[in-house]
Amino acid sequence: MKDIVVALVGNPNVGKSALLNAISGAEVKVGNWPGVTVEKLEATFIYKNYKIHFVDLPGVYSLRNQTAEEKVTIDFLLKEKPDIILNVVDSTNLKRNLYLTVQLLELELPMVIALNIWDEAVEKGIVVDYEKMSKLLCVPVIPTSAKDKTGLNELLDKLIDVYENKKFVQCEHFETQIEEYLKKVINLVSEYQPILLDLFPKRYLAVSLLEGTLNEPITSSLEEKLKQIREEIKSLYKKDIKTVIVEERYGVVLSIYHQTVKKQREDVVDSSITLDKIFLHKYLGIPIFLLLVWIVFEITFKISSPYVEWLDKVLGVVSSWTLSLLDMANTPDMLKSFVAEGVLGGVGFVLVFVPVLFTLYIMIAILEGSGYISRAAFLMDRFFSSVGLSGKSFIPLLLGFGCNVPAVYATKTIENEREKILTTLMIPFMSCGARLTVFAFFVSVFFTSNKGLVIFSLYLIGIGVAVLVAVLLNKFYFKTKSQFFIMELPPYRLPTFKYVINTAWVRVKAFIVEAGTFIFAMSVLVWFLTNIPYGAKKDETILANVSKKVAVIFQPLGFGTWEATASLFSGFVAKEVVLSTMGNIYVGEKIQEEKKETSFTEGIKEIATGFIDANINLVKNFVSIFGFVKKEEEEFDKSLADAIRSAFNPASAYSFLVFLLLYTPCLATVFAIKQELNSYKWMFLSIAINFTAAWIVSFIVYNVVKDFL
Numbered sequence: 001m002k003d004i005v006v007a008l009v010g011n012p013n014v015g016k017s018a019l020l021n022a023i024s025g026a027e028v029k030v031g032n033w034p035g036v037t038v039e040k041l042e043a044t045f046i047y048k049n050y051k052i053h054f055v056d057l058p059g060v061y062s063l064r065n066q067t068a069e070e071k072v073t074i075d076f077l078l079k080e081k082p083d084i085i086l087n088v089v090d091s092t093n094l095k096r097n098l099y100l101t102v103q104l105l106e107l108e109l110p111m112v113i114a115l116n117i118w119d120e121a122v123e124k125g126i127v128v129d130y131e132k133m134s135k136l137l138c139v140p141v142i143p144t145s146a147k148d149k150t151g152l153n154e155l156l157d158k159l160i161d162v163y164e165n166k167k168f169v170q171c172e173h174f175e176t177q178i179e180e181y182l183k184k185v186i187n188l189v190s191e192y193q194p195i196l197l198d199l200f201p202k203r204y205l206a207v208s209l210l211e212g213t214l215n216e217p218i219t220s221s222l223e224e225k226l227k228q229i230r231e232e233i234k235s236l237y238k239k240d241i242k243t244v245i246v247e248e249r250y251g252v253v254l255s256i257y258h259q260t261v262k263k264q265r266e267d268v269v270d271s272s273i274t275l276d277k278i279f280l281h282k283y284l285g286i287p288i289f290l291l292l293v294w295i296v297f298e299i300t301f302k303i304s305s306p307y308v309e310w311l312d313k314v315l316g317v318v319s320s321w322t323l324s325l326l327d328m329a330n331t332p333d334m335l336k337s338f339v340a341e342g343v344l345g346g347v348g349f350v351l352v353f354v355p356v357l358f359t360l361y362i363m364i365a366i367l368e369g370s371g372y373i374s375r376a377a378f379l380m381d382r383f384f385s386s387v388g389l390s391g392k393s394f395i396p397l398l399l400g401f402g403c404n405v406p407a408v409y410a411t412k413t414i415e416n417e418r419e420k421i422l423t424t425l426m427i428p429f430m431s432c433g434a435r436l437t438v439f440a441f442f443v444s445v446f447f448t449s450n451k452g453l454v455i456f457s458l459y460l461i462g463i464g465v466a467v468l469v470a471v472l473l474n475k476f477y478f479k480t481k482s483q484f485f486i487m488e489l490p491p492y493r494l495p496t497f498k499y500v501i502n503t504a505w506v507r508v509k510a511f512i513v514e515a516g517t518f519i520f521a522m523s524v525l526v527w528f529l530t531n532i533p534y535g536a537k538k539d540e541t542i543l544a545n546v547s548k549k550v551a552v553i554f555q556p557l558g559f560g561t562w563e564a565t566a567s568l569f570s571g572f573v574a575k576e577v578v579l580s581t582m583g584n585i586y587v588g589e590k591i592q593e594e595k596k597e598t599s600f601t602e603g604i605k606e607i608a609t610g611f612i613d614a615n616i617n618l619v620k621n622f623v624s625i626f627g628f629v630k631k632e633e634e635e636f637d638k639s640l641a642d643a644i645r646s647a648f649n650p651a652s653a654y655s656f657l658v659f660l661l662l663y664t665p666c667l668a669t670v671f672a673i674k675q676e677l678n679s680y681k682w683m684f685l686s687i688a689i690n691f692t693a694a695w696i697v698s699f700i701v702y703n704v705v706k707d708f709l
Contacts, residue, residue: 004052004163007077009104010088011097012059012415013490015116017041018146018369019088020056021502023156028056028506038072039412041506047156050163055082058415061096063103065215068417077107078200083163085111086155091121091128091143092491094261098253101137108170108201110162111139118143118150120491126263133260138171147496170203173252177236178244181229182206192222210241272371272491279375289379292372293398296363301402301433304355306617311355313610315348320598334534342527346520350512353405353668357511360399360406361504364413369495373413378489387467388474390416393423397466400430401459404665408672409507418478421682422470424673428665428690429466431459434575439657441579445641446653454654458661461701465662465693511675526573538585543569557659557695558652558702568659574666579640586643655702662694 008016020028024043041056057076058069065074077085087104089097104111115121115130134141140158144151174182185206189196196205196216208214209226210233218226230241237244279288319340326336367373373392380391392414400407407427414420431439439458443451529543538544539562547565554560563585570581598606648656664670664687674683 001046001049001051002163004050004084004159005080005082006052006054006084006086006159007080007082008054008056008086008088009073009077009100010059010116011061011090011093011100013371013374014059014088014090014093014097015146016056016059016088017503018496018499019114019116019144020054021499022146022149023152024054025498025502028502030506030510038068038417048160050160052156052159054086060100062100065213069415077104077109078204081109083110084159085109086114086159087111087139088114088116091115091118092124092126094128095253095257098256099249102173102249102252105137105139105170105173106201106203106207108203110166112155112158112162113137113139113141114151114155115141115143117145117147119145119148120493124263126261129260133256136171136256136259138169146499174248175251178233178248181210181233184229185209185226188222188225192225193219207245211245212242272489275492276375276489279372280378285375285379289376292367292376293395296367296395297398297402300356300360300363300399300406302621303618304359305621306614307355308352309617310610310614311351312348314607315344315351317598317603317606319344321600321603324598334531337531337534338527341531342524345527346524350516350520353403354508354512356403356406357409358504358508360410361507362500364410365500365503366495368413369493369499371490371492374489387422387470388478389419389422389470390414393419393426396423396427397430400427400432402433404428404430404432404669405672408669408676409511411676412507421677422473422478424677424682425473425686425689426466426470428669428673428686429462429469429662429693431462431661432575432665434666435661437576438578438660441641442644442653442657445644446648446650454657458657461658461697462661465697469689469693511672526570530570553695554659556702557698558655558706559648559659561647563647564656568663571660572664572667574668575660578660582644583640586640586647651702651706651708654705655698658701659694659698662690662697664690664694 008020010016017028020041020043024045028041028043030039030041038058043054043056045052045054055076057073060067060070060073062070063074064070076082085104085107087101089101101113113134115128121128128143130141130143140162142151142155142158144155182203183206186197186202189205189209196218199205199216200208200214205214209218209222210230212226233241233244239247279285281288322344323336323340326339364373367376376395377391380394382391384390384393393411395413396407396410398407399410404427407430408424411420411424411427414423436455439455440451443454447454529546530541532542533540543566544562547562547569551560551562551565554565563582566585567578567581571578644653670683670687673686674680677683
């Protein structure tokens with residue numbers, strides 16, 4: 001079996017990922033390129049005894065080597081030298097797409113062009129003479145449609161044919177005088193620095209040297225000769241060389257376009273223009289956008305919550321079966337506790353995010369595939385530009401109020417690396433639903449007459465600190481000036497069911513494999529901290545001893561006790577366990593579910609009925625009143641309330657809530673940051689920023705309010 005490496009290259013919104021999904025299905029793997037936050041998609045597909053490895057390079061408009069996406073693309077093509085470039089272009093937008101095609105030809109690599117979105121071109125009455133285009137570009141051109149799978153087999157056959165022939169025909173597209181100058185540059189390189197000919201394709205090398213964009217040191221003698229040629233060209237064309245090259249490329253594009261493309265039907269109405277009059281309306285645009293965000297928010301959490309509860313029930317049944325087997329084997333209590341709470345608890349903590357993330361990714365895939373995400377960014381850009389962000393940051397930040405984990409993964413829609421980092425670092429300051437359970441308990445104890453006001457103030461503090469952090473980072477670290485926000489508004493499309501489901505599953509699978517491993521390991525570590533020595537008193541465990549030493553740093557904040565510190569440690573695992581930890585420490589009652597033996601038949605029945613209940617609850621959720629967090633009636637633990645009332649005063653309690661709001665997010669969010677930004681540096685920096693901000697703000701709050709509360 002022969003291996004073929006195929007690099008998918010094209011502009012944004014040409015359907016590269018959809019085409020890859022149509023070819024290889026759910027075999028797509030998602031990750032990040034080394035050292036950058038740019039997403040990496042790969043897939044391996046067996047076809048006619050060939051193992052074809054597809055690498056979906058990030059969408060770019062050119063090979064200028066300026067943005068992170070462009071650097072990833074050009075580095076891969078030049079250094080990895082794939083067997084074939086699969087240039088995916090939008091059949092309905094060839095004038096813009098073919099500019100990148102002309103640049104790719106300069107790399108002198110075997111290439112096949114996929115005229116994608118062919119079905120839409122037919123609907124719009126666009127006729128493309130792709131056979132003539134193939135002759136003009138000197139590369140094969142195949143019409144394709146990821147939506148209805150048009151031309152996929154023909155495309156795969158052509159990739160194999162090109163691979164087996166191993167030949168590349170370079171057409172000289174520029175005018176004769178420029179072509180002569182390019183040949184002259186190559187002759188100069190052969191004379192003054194021939195090693196460059198072994199590192200770069202000749203045409204790419206010649207153009208890059210003339211433009212002065214080659215990312216490689218050149219000798220002073222060669223540079224002097226190049227300056228002379230640039231001056232000759234400037235004198236001849238009355239323009240600098242970069243402008244001349246760009247105009248030559250566009251000249252090639254327009255020539256090919258006018259020779260091969262025509263529109264037979266002039267009566268076709270562009271539905272995208274019609275829809276934009278509604279979705280980008282001066283007055284209705286933002287209300288419609290907020291309504292759609294509300295729908296995304298509602299569907300994400302209301303569809304997922306019944307299945308989260310069902311998975312918890314499944315895990316309970318599995319835990320019961322496991323404990324029964326351990327009892328039969330006379331297993332020590334410590335090992336049973338480790339398996340039930342450490343191992344199975346860690347697995348459960350990973351699985352609990354699967355329904356949430358899968359639902360979120362489905363919604364994002366629909367918004368991306370439909371073309372609406374770009375409109376949303378355009379609408380909200382004015383509001384976010386003041387803090388160095390664009391409108392694309394809005395949806396991830398809003399999702400953070402529900403859960404920080406899917407919010408971090410939602411930053412996949414942000415292409416700009418700096419903006420993606422800033423948005424990701426802001427998300428942990430958004431108060432998630434897990435924190436709200438603790439807020440609600442504390443305000444019920446200390447602020448009964450002002451519950452809503454106190455909780456609202458906490459939300460405002462989180463938003464304010466997030467904005468302040470973004471402004472400071474933008475000013476002192478990134479040090480970037482405001483730039484015009486320019487982006488393409490793709491046509492509206494109806495994404496296919498397969499594309500949506502495959503895209504969601506690929507990303508969820510990456511979370512389970514990569515993030516799940518880290519979260520599971522941390523859950524096991526936390527079990528050791530809270531249970532060793534096993535059977536010891538609550539103030540003699542490793543967690544208690546560590547908390548006693550750390551508690552001193554919280555004294556200026558009003559809650560410098562080891563009990564409060566231990567609760568914050570447990571909050572690193574998940575914010576909702578802070579109250580159960582406090583119940584265990586302050587009251588001495590560990591909140592546990594009643595353990596009962598469950599037979600295999602009973603367990604299967606419980607899982608099945610639980611799944612039916614989940615679907616029933618799903619329907620109930622859709623007809624219920626929607627809020628940012630699903631509110632449930634909870635029993636008020638009077639004994640814990642009395643213990644908390646004696647350990648805190650109103651000022652220290654409010655300070656504690658502020659710290660809980662701002663400090664290090666749960667470990668799932670922490671690893672989501674690492675996974676999405678592809679960097680341990682930003683993961684640890686996020687932890688440091690959150691902890692530092694929490695301490696400073698809590699210190700200020702406590703010392704301001706202690707004289708009033």
